[in-house]
Amino acid sequence: MLQFAKVLVFLLGIASFSFAGTGPVSVYGALKACTIEGKGRICGSGLYANTAVQVKGISLGWSNTGWESAAFFNANTVNALVDGWKSEVIRVPIGYAENNGYKTDPSNLTRVKAAIEAALAKDVYVIIDWHSHNADNELTPATTFFEDMIQTYGADNDRIIYEIYNEPKSIQWATVKTYADNIIGKIRAKGANNLILVGTPEWSARPNQADGNYLSDPNVAYVFHFYAAYHKMDGGGGQGNLTYSQGIKKVLDAGKPIFVSEYGTVMNSGNGSHDAASTNAWYKFMDDNGISSCAWQVSYKDETSALFVTSFKDNLSTRPIEDFTKDNNLKESGKFILAMLKQNATTTPWLNSPLLPSSSSSSEEAPSSSSSSEDETPIVLPQIVHSNALNSVNNGVNLQVVSGASLKVFDLKGNMVRSLKFTRGSYIVSLGDLPKGLYIVKVQFGSQKEILRVPIR
Numbered sequence: 001m002l003q004f005a006k007v008l009v010f011l012l013g014i015a016s017f018s019f020a021g022t023g024p025v026s027v028y029g030a031l032k033a034c035t036i037e038g039k040g041r042i043c044g045s046g047l048y049a050n051t052a053v054q055v056k057g058i059s060l061g062w063s064n065t066g067w068e069s070a071a072f073f074n075a076n077t078v079n080a081l082v083d084g085w086k087s088e089v090i091r092v093p094i095g096y097a098e099n100n101g102y103k104t105d106p107s108n109l110t111r112v113k114a115a116i117e118a119a120l121a122k123d124v125y126v127i128i129d130w131h132s133h134n135a136d137n138e139l140t141p142a143t144t145f146f147e148d149m150i151q152t153y154g155a156d157n158d159r160i161i162y163e164i165y166n167e168p169k170s171i172q173w174a175t176v177k178t179y180a181d182n183i184i185g186k187i188r189a190k191g192a193n194n195l196i197l198v199g200t201p202e203w204s205a206r207p208n209q210a211d212g213n214y215l216s217d218p219n220v221a222y223v224f225h226f227y228a229a230y231h232k233m234d235g236g237g238g239q240g241n242l243t244y245s246q247g248i249k250k251v252l253d254a255g256k257p258i259f260v261s262e263y264g265t266v267m268n269s270g271n272g273s274h275d276a277a278s279t280n281a282w283y284k285f286m287d288d289n290g291i292s293s294c295a296w297q298v299s300y301k302d303e304t305s306a307l308f309v310t311s312f313k314d315n316l317s318t319r320p321i322e323d324f325t326k327d328n329n330l331k332e333s334g335k336f337i338l339a340m341l342k343q344n345a346t347t348t349p350w351l352n353s354p355l356l357p358s359s360s361s362s363s364e365e366a367p368s369s370s371s372s373s374e375d376e377t378p379i380v381l382p383q384i385v386h387s388n389a390l391n392s393v394n395n396g397v398n399l400q401v402v403s404g405a406s407l408k409v410f411d412l413k414g415n416m417v418r419s420l421k422f423t424r425g426s427y428i429v430s431l432g433d434l435p436k437g438l439y440i441v442k443v444q445f446g447s448q449k450e451i452l453r454v455p456i457r
Contacts, residue, residue, distance in 0.1 A: 023123030024088045027350040028053050030158035031125065031195045033219045033257050040257040041290050042195070042221060045158070046453045047412065047438055052290040055125055056344050057081070057089035058337075059262055060115060061297035061306070062131060063108045065100035068306070069299035073111035074317040077298065078118035080324035085338055086345035090119040091261055091294040093131030093166065094145065096138060103141070113152070120159050127197065127261060127294065129163040135199075136171070136179040143186045155191035162187060163261055165199035167225060173201055173209040184217050197259050199223045203268070205231060207258060208247035214256055221259040222251050224291075227268040227305070228282055229275035245285060252289060260286060260293040265333045270305040274332040283340065295337045307334035390443045390450045395432035397441050397452060401425055409454075410440040431456055 029045030031053060036043070041052040058081050061069025073092075081087045092115045094108055095101035102108035112128075119126040128149050130142045146162060153160060164183050168176050180198045187196065198215065200207040200223055207222040226244065237243040242250060248258050265279040266272045286293055299306040300313045312329045323329060325338060345351065391398040399407065401422045409418035409431065417434060431439060434456050442451045 023082070024055060024348075024350040025123045025125060025159045028055075030193075031055075031161060033195060033221055035255040036290075038253070038255060039289070040221075040252045040255050042257050042259065042292055047440065053292075053349075054287070054290050055088040055292045056341060056348075057087035057091070057124070057294050058085060058298060058307075058341075059091035059127075059129075059294040059296045060093060061299040061301070062093060062095040062098070063102070063111050064095040064098055065105045065107055067095075067100070067299075068301040068313070069297060070111060071300075071313060071316050072298045073115045075114065075118035075121075076317045076319070076321070077324070078115055078122065080321040081298070082119070082122040082124055084321050084325040086341045087124060088344075088348065088350075089125040089127060089161075089292065089294060090115070091127040091129055091163070092116050092119065093129040096130065096132050096141065097134065102145075109145075109148075116149075116153070120153070120157070124159070125161055126159050127161045127163050129166055129197075129261070131166045133167050133169050133203075135165040136168070136175050139179060139182055143183055146183065146187055147190055150187065150190045150192045155193075157194070161195045161197060162192070163197040163199075163223070165223075166262075167203040168199050168201050170202055173206075173213060176201065177210070177213060177215060180215055180220075184215070184220070188217070193219060196220050197223050197261055204262070205236065205244060206241075206247060208242055208250040210256075211250050211254060214254070221257040224248055224258050224260050225262045226260065226282060227264040227266060227270075228278035229266050229272050230268040232278055233281050233285055248285075248289070248291075258289070258291050260291055262296045263293055264296050264305040265336055266304045270301075270303040272304060274304060274336060276336060279336065304331060304333060307331060307337065390441065390452055392452050392454055393428060395454075395456055396428060396430040397454060399427045399429055399443065401427075401445065403446065405443055405445045407441065407443045409434075410442065412438060 028048045032043050034041050034043035036052050043049060043051055044053045060072055063070055078090060092112055094112045097103050116126055132138055135142055184196055198220055201209050204223045204225040207224050210222055231244050233245045234243045251258055265274045296305055300308045300310050302310050308329055309331055401424050403424055405422045407420045408416055410416050436456050439454050441454050
């Protein structure tokens with residue numbers, strides 16, 4: 001049975017976890033490189049610290065001024081990709097040295113920030129991508145860019161992933177590693193411990209070339225890119241090379257994660273026919289190995305890798321979100337990827353997590369057998385509290401209630417183990433009688449919902 005101490009709790013900057021707009025980040029937390037049963041994986045944080053997490057989404061195209069993809073760097077497009085396409089991660093590339101890139105046109109940065117901020121507001125993951133094929137020769141501007149991102153969005157922003165090298169060309173891994181060691185050091189020096197993605201040789205098709213010489217930073221994932229009509233899962237072998245799938249497994253077996261930050265269903269040129277069979281084979285492989293991915297690219301460019309038809313280019317910052325999912329506005333590849341993401345949204349774990357304020361059922365509303373009638377008895381204090389709040393204390397929570405609240409506690413399997421109601425007052429709610437482990441405390445104050453992850457030691 002729960003025990004209550006009736007005290008006035010003064011909040012001195014203790015953070016609560018509020019769900020203004022809930023997405024995967026509020027459930028999984030910051031993504032981290034991890035090893036699960038000897039295999040390289042991406043895990044979440046908190047409740048998901050030792051659980052493999054897979055997210056699927058979309059990559060915007062080049063930010064370069066006047067390019068067909070640049071028009072999509074706006075909040076309306078990002079909202080459409082999250083709400084309509086069900087993207088859990090948005091990749092935001094900044095072009096640098098290419099024509100009208102950031103090197104010569106600062107408006108690239110304005111566009112990139114607009115897209116980043118829109119994605120942050122949707123509570124999805126954002127990959128900030130130095131979209132270069134020659135980043136090893138661009139250490140100084142790339143460093144300045146990432147330091148600006150950290151200064152702008154904070155060093156501890158759970159939503160952000162940094163991709164420091166898009167696609168190295170046919171250069172040695174040692175060259176990429178030297179660049180990566182340098183820029184990762186700069187990022188970490190600014191206090192940012194975010195997951196970092198590192199491109200690999202041959203346009204990020206050979207992550208296994210890092211084998212035996214991996215980066216020392218523990219929170220790194222190695223990038224693989226595929227274009228399904230060209231990169232067959234069991235292709236790429238011969239002349240001493242592993243096949244593409246073998247190369248990925250080599251890295252995973254070493255306990256290092258892979259992240260597919262870019263893929264297409266067509267040829268590596270960006271053209272050619274849509275290859276559904278090969279793409280589906282890659283989808284199964286990624287699902288089987290917990291590999292996250294972003295599809296390329298949000299653009300109306302006249303090539304088959306672009307998701308939208310060439311006529312879909314006007315009023316992109318204002319047109320209805322449903323326009324972004326209409327068949328007549330999508331190329332074959334776009335329709336295929338949209339269908340996959342919508343299907344993923346029906347099964348993705350975060351949408352079925354008890355962390356979500358929207359996850360409710362008749363079984364949730366009933367107290368579990370471990371509750372008692374005393375647990376449900378409102379406890380009234382005359383003290384007037386000026387704000388609603390939920391904060392962690394040792395083996396329990398502080399709870400301040402203005403007019404009424406319901407509190408539910410879930411174990412790691414999503415089973416509700418406590419259900420309580422409160423009228424106005426201030427309480428310390430002890431959970432110390434529960435078995436040791438991590439629990440989720442979910443409280444509803446009227447229309448406001450808050451959650452905490454509470455460890456019981």
